[in-house]
Amino acid sequence: MRGTLIAVTVAAAALAACSSRTKAPTDAGVCYSVTLPEAGAKGEPEFHVVARDQPQIEHCAAQLEQMRLRFLRMGGSRRDLVGAYQGRFIFIDRAGVYFGQSLEGTRFFALARTGDGRLAVPGAIQREATPEAPATPPAE
Incomplete structure (x- = not known):
């Protein structure tokens, strides 16, 4: 009996924690900018x-x-931005773009910044190969 009461209490607390998370609008195809309270x-x-x-x-x-x-370019100073798309949040900062299900939850890395500041899929970024030194010195 006591174990059941504890399980019910824990489940209720977990549901309360999940319901307090901020949800993004789910309108199909609509991209939002999010203004957060101070x-x-x-x-x-x-x-x-x-x-x-x-x-x-x-x-x-x-x-x-x-x-x-x-x-x-117009003189703004905000470098980080939050957006929303079809029930998911988008977080943009100097490292790249992250996606998350809520404002408070886990964020997943989606797009990285290239050397010139553009955004790209992380696996698509290729670094220049540096020439390797020869294993043995050349014969004279």
Whole structure:
């Protein structure tokens, strides 16, 4: 009996923790920019439409990166950006792009920055090969 009570209490606590996570809008093909409340301030995040008819989350990330760069060129100072696409969050920072199911949860690395600042799939980035030194000195 006591074990059942503990299991029910733990399950209720787990459900309460999951329900407190912020969820992204699930509108099909709509890319959002997310404005988060100031640190320490109470309130809900605000979602602003950036683009519609986006076929994939990577296209939304590209739209958000373009918006981030435009704001920086106009004198803005925010280097990090949060967006949302079909129920998932997009986090853009100096290292690249991350995706997550909630604002508070785990983030998964999706796109890396190349040497010139562009975004690319991590496996597609190739480094220049350096010539290897010969194993034996050349014969004279």
